[in-house]
Amino acid sequence: MSEDVRDPARVVAISDGVIAIAATLLVLEIRPPADTEHLLHGLLALWPSYLAYAVTFMLVGQVWANHHVMFDHIRHADRMILFLNTVLLMDIAFLPFAASVLADAFRDGHGERTAVVMHGLVFFLAAALFNLIWWHARHHLLSNNINPAGVRAIGRRFQLALLWLGTATILGGLLPVLGVAVFAAFIAFYWLPISGELGFTGPRRTA
Template identity: 35%
Template sequence: MGVDGTSDETPPGGPPLRRETSRLLSFSDGVFAIIITLLVLDLQPPRVERGQLLHALIEQWPAYLAYVSSYLYVAVNWLNHRAAFNRVENSGKALQWYNLGVLFSTALLPFATSVVSQAMRDGDQADQRTGVVVYGLVGVLVSVSWLGLYHYLTRHHDLLDQTVPRRFFPAERARAAIGLLGYALAILVGYLVNPLFALAIFLLLPIFYSLTSSGLYELRRLRHPHG
């Protein structure tokens, strides 16, 4: 019994929502760890004749670029996830499904990374265009999943810590929209102009998200560190 005469036992309806939020975070961290581990499996030493190892390693540069881009992308997704749920006080089934949507889309990155790196390394221009389209579509899907999550949290401020400003998640929703437009642009540029330009965009977008992983206001702090 508690000091006020109430029971300390878990209510019949299930564990408290705060405990559910903790479980959600633990599960999500495990999924992100698996995804980021799977990325490295595409980096394999080339099988070559004697004296050709250095040349073969250099020829695999698309695989290295795809790995770096995807690693950064998964890393900033984890940072975004941490920044978002550090501000969430209560959970529920709807929020859990939005979270599963984020995990589902992010889990496709190892596949997309393998496709684009193999296409850039071994394929012709048609394969390279297909590869960047596949990767770009996964990027769009990830952005859409975050857009849905942020929109839900914007509409349900009652789930958040009371200290969270009301403008925070609308600004995060704008960040997700920037990603959606960025990956859509990469698809068009990579398919219609040059796949290498798409790879550059794929690398720049995670850098943008890493600079703003705690919110768009981080950009203002970087521009005005003493403001």
């Protein structure tokens, strides 16, 4: 193996760690009510934090799942993959802050549009990086366990994510509740399997 070509298992390992930490930090942004005398009311008043936590955690879960879908088919990690994946992890590590801003905005009733747009832009950037990584990998670094149809199916799913998240972000800037609803619909759709993601037996032709 050449100096500039590396085992992608190490990329997956550090990515799993960063994603796991980001997902765990999300719950730390939910702080218990200070007034225990009216605890039930205080807990119910935290609904924006629960919403931000649930939406963000499930989106992070999708990032994790689709990251594995990609790297199941990448045979080597060159320097470009390392760079793009590092930027992706930097973006993911920002998510606990974005989720906290979203929860605070809905709880206070101010800045909801800005909060939804910022939250959406973080995931939009992640989707853009997925597309860049897959575009680079499909031209240089794919293994032989996936055929051209599978390569195109994964690429189409990643492209649709970019469009979907971009639309949700724009809608969130106009009507925050609608933006969050479109993000929620994205979660439901993107847990569906991708045709061809598990590969096939036989040699891979050039995609």
